[in-house]
Structures are given as C-alpha cells and as structure tokens.
Amino acid sequence: MKSLKKANKRNLTNSVCGYKLALMRLAEAETNKTYKVVAIEGGCNAKDRLIKLGLLPGVEIQIKRKAPLRGPFMVTLNDSDIVIGRGIASKIEVAEII
C-alpha cells in the first residue's frame, strides 16, 4: 500500500512488470476493459471472501456489467463471475492495462 501511495503521488501512470498502468479504483473503472488488481483495502471480512473467490492482487479483472441505481458490479475473474457491491469496488485498487 505504501509503495502504491507513492506511485500515486509521483505520477498517475507507472510501469510495473512490463505493464503500463493507470491506477484507479475499481468503482471508477469502465466495463469491458481489462484491469489488474493492485491492492484491496478495507474491511477484513470482505477482503477475506474476495480472496477466496479469486479476487486478489495480481489478478486480471473485467467489469462485465453495472447494475443501475448505484447497484453492484458483475466482474469476471480467471474462470468465474462474481458480483460485488459498489462500496467494496471503491476499496479495490486496480490498474488499467494499456
């Protein structure tokens, strides 16, 4: 997390592991673009379940659809689809793969 904040301060885009990255929250991400999960912060319990469902740092993720009226997101991971609330999505730091 520390290095992430530094990166945020330094520049919005950064290059990690050969990817060109634009850091942002999953909540601000767009549908049908591929992102890489950078970090998950916030409530321990939510983090735990997310990890078990395969959403953890380093994993590629796509937003498949967003429910209307500030509803939840449906995201695609390696091999499955999961739905997460928008509040949780705002606690997941992702980087767009350009």
Added chain:
Amino acid sequence: MITVALIGQPNCGKSTLFNQIAGYKSLAANFPGATVTYTKGTTYIDNELVEVIDLPGTYSLSWYDDAEKETVKALFSMDIDVIVNIVDASMLIRSIELTIELMSLEKSMIVALNMMDEASKKGIEIDVKKLEDILGIKVVPIVAKKGKGIKELLASIKHAKKPRKRCVYKKEAEEKITDLSKCIAENLKDTQWPLKLLSIKAIEGFEPCEKAVMETPCAEMLTKIKKDLDDGMVIINQRHALCMNIFEQSSQVKKTRKKSVESYFDDILMHPIFGYIAMIAIFAGIFYTVFQGGVPIENLVIGLFGDVDNYLSLVIHNQLAFLIAKGAVDGIGAATGIALPYLLPFLFIISFLEDVGYLPRIAYLMDSTMHKMGVHGTSVIPFVAGYGCSVPAIMATRILKSKKEKYITAFLASIVPCSARTTVIMGLAGYFLGYWYVIGLYAFNLLVVLISGMILKKLLPGISPEMIIDIPPYRLPSLKTLLLKTWQKVKDFVYLAVPMLIVGSVILTLISYYHLDVYINDMFKPILQDFLGLPSALGVVLIFGILKKELTLIMLYQALGLSSIAMVSSVMTHTQMLIFTVFVIFYIPCVATIAAINREIGIKGSAFITVGTTVLALVLAYMTKIIFLAL
C-alpha cells in the same frame, strides 16, 4: 462402518453427487449455501455399509458466514474416515485452494473432479493423471448430473490414502509457519484445528484463529511473523500462485472465442431495463400458471368429494358416525384437492428457480432496492425461498453476514406468503374474487415488505456490509433432481399436515355436534367479529393455522358449518374474504417457522417476530375492512 464426508465449494455439484450415491435424500440448489444443514445417507461399497455426509458448501475452512461455519465445525467434530473433495473442473484454480486446505487435515482424501463436461465446453482439458501426481491425491473425474464416474469414485473411496506430504509455501514462509505451529503445540492444548492450519489462518488474520493464538505466549511471535509476511498476504499470494501453477501444469486451455450461452441469457436477464421486465414477467407467469392450473383442479375435487359425502349420508345412518366419517373424508379431500394443486406446482417451480441459477442474478438486480430495507441483494435468496416455504427461507438467512441483516430478512421472509398461504390467496380470494385480487394481494404484500423493511432498517442498530456473491453458470437441473427436491418439501405436508387435517376436521365436527362452538366463538368475538367484522367461528381456524398454514383454508368451510368450500360465498361477503386473506397472509408464522427463527436469531427475535406479525396482521386487516366497507 466407514464415514465419508462430501466437501466442496458452493455450486460444485456436491448435493447432486450425494443424490447419486446415497439414495436421493439430499437437496441440491444452485445458489451459495443451499444445503443449510448437513444431510446423512448410506450406501454400499462392496457389500460394506458406508455412511455419507453432505456438508454445506464452503469456499474455505476459514468461514465467512454461519453456513460455512457449520461445515467447518462439523468437519472438525465428526469422526470422518474419508474426505471426498468435490472440485468444479470448470473453476479449477479457485477450487484447489480448498483442496490444499483440506490436505492439511491429514485425513484420507479423494478428489472428485466434477463437471468435466462443462470444463471442456469452456475449452479446458484437464490431464487427470498429471493433476493426481501434482496433488498427491487420487483424482476421479466424474459428471455427477449424468452419474458418470460414480462407480469408480465409490471404488476408490475404499482405497483412499492420506495426501502425500508436500510443502505449499516457499522455504522462508514455511519455516515461520512451522515455528509458530511448534509454539502453539506447546502452549495451546485444547483446539480442534490442525496446528499447521491454525498457524496459517492466524497469520492470514482469520479472527477466531488469530484470537486463539493471541491468548497464548505465542502472541509476540505471531505479531512479528505477520509483520514479516505482510499480514499474511505473502502466503496468500504463494498459495494462489501454486494453484495457478497446478492449473497450468495439468490443464490446457483452448481459447474459445464463441460467446457462451450464459452471456446471451445474462444480456437479457441482467440488463438494466429488460432484466427487470424479464424478472416481473417470470414471476407473473409463475403465479398465473399456478392460478390457472389450480382453479379447475380445485373445482374438480370439490365436486368429487361432494359426491362422496352424499354417498356417505346414504350408507351411514347414525348421525354421529356419519359426521365423523364425513370429517375424515373432507380432511383428505381438502388435502389432495385444495392444497396440492397450488402447493405442488409452486414448490416445483421454486425448486427449478433455485437450481437453474437465476436467484443470484435477481440478487444482482435487486441489490439497490434491498439496500433501502437495510439488507443487500443476497437477501433475495431467502425471500424467494419464502414463497415456497418459510422454514428453508429462515434457514437460508445463514448465508447473510451481519446480525441486522439476518434479523430484517427473517422478519420479512416470514411475511412473504409461503405456498401454504398461497392456497388461501388463490383458493379463497382468487376463486371467489378473481385473478386481479390475487395480483393485488401479492403487490400489497410486496409493498408491506418494503415499508416494514424500511422501518426495521431505521429501528435496528448496526451496519449492513455490502454484497459479494458468486454467479454460477446456468445449469439445467435434471427432472429427477427437481422431482426429488419437490418431494422433500411436500413430504412434510403429506406426513404432517394431512393427518392433522383429518384429526382437525373430525374435532371440528365433534365441536359443532356437541354445540361447544358457542363457547369458543365467544372467546374470539371481540377480535374477530367486533374488530375485524369476521364470523367469530373463524377463531378455531386461525388457531389451527398456527400449527400448519395449509389447514387454514380447508378448515374454513368446516368451521363455518358448510358442506363444501364452494358455499363459503353464501355466508361470507367478498369483503370478509379479503379481510380474512389479508389477516392470514401476515399473522403469526407457523410453529415450524417460529422454531426455525428461534434457531437462527434467538428467542428474542422469534418473540418479536411473532408479536410483530400479529400486530401487523391486525392493523392491515382492519385497514382492509375500513377501506372496503367505505367503497
């Protein structure tokens, strides 16, 4: 006798497998946490009796909700000889995480690699032999739904071995885990957890494990290790990398550019506009079908049993004997003729919705609406189950995380009309007043649920965490599974409600024969007659209704002293029928539901719900009276 436990993640086809091997005694549902209590069954392997236990699905041994907690508790406390870990081949990476955790239990184990067909549809080809070598556990490929590979699986259960020891984590992490385990071994005697797993979970910050270790002298060590390993993220990442590695080594993925069937369905069913239209259409269709199918059957049976009654009056000349015989016949007639036409199709359709995987999708659509009631989308699952029967609905609140959510959902799920109350809505209001009244009553009920939820949200303290839910692929359940599941739900009605109906209807006959009804009616007169404007004879009916809601409609005409339900309109006005139906929808949950609420949210909760729903029913029924008398 060998005891075999089936363990797997939600939606891996565990209950389907259980059905295949243990004589169709378990339920399968396509939503997380469907098997809410574990089911036992038996089977024979080479003429030897084997006990099979089906545990609720869990993503991991560090539980997230109460349903998962049950599984872990059962797993640790029961004497299990062989663990059969069911793995969804189409989601191998995620599933192996649980397999690795189970390996640390050091029990004899077999991996049943299920849904091989779905995996190959996704373009995944798994080399079973290779997977077996990497894991060090026997792997048996199966397709549980079609019964493929079951024989081989059963045969290998007898020869199941403990997993070959292997290190999951890198040397540095592995050493730290070992150090902590050693320390715990010396200081913590009474734990059911295998020490290595306890150490790992404590480092990862799983609260119960962390707390247990923090109370020992190893606390300092744990704190240091947690710091070194980035709060456990190091081991989580290593484990995930291992799973990915296992997947890559054992599987070949052919990229299928073809859009899956799911996406086509989801494009409509989860669409921001069409999704809602489809949802309303699906539910309207369900109610319409049940209503259209039910009314003719109700008519037919009423006629049939009327003839039987006439016949009886010709053969039996003793007045009392005739009344008792008639009471018994009416009880049977009512059970088969009035309850079943509405009950059976309804339970069947609800089972279908559960198994096909539509419910998590409704959870997605309804999430923002549900937030207004202090719960989130996942609560839709108990709600929809509530249209079938309140008991499983209440039990399904286990998949909810916070106490507040459970409380609100349990309250609201108990006022959703279950299929027994549906018989009153359809069979009384629908039969005499027409289809539009049925729609009106369901819409009214939804409105009351929404408003009650909003009030409860304000009244109850605590926050509601957001939803995280797995969206399973659509799966067409086999007819056999559906029929078995429906039977599971109807069984209770047949064995419990029907005898009660017969006894109840004989008792009612006797009460009126000896003119005892006057006293009972006097008791209910102030509430029923004076307050709600209903015949006070209905008091007995409402009391029987607390035992089993199916009894309500059936005993109604008997209590009124009529020979058949078709004559109700001669003693009750349409307004009275409406008032009665509204009261029945909302008043006290049945005994079985109260017991379930008691178990899930405690005695205070069940007392509150019992009183709350009664007050609600009185108020709403009174409002109905005022409004409809004024019209």
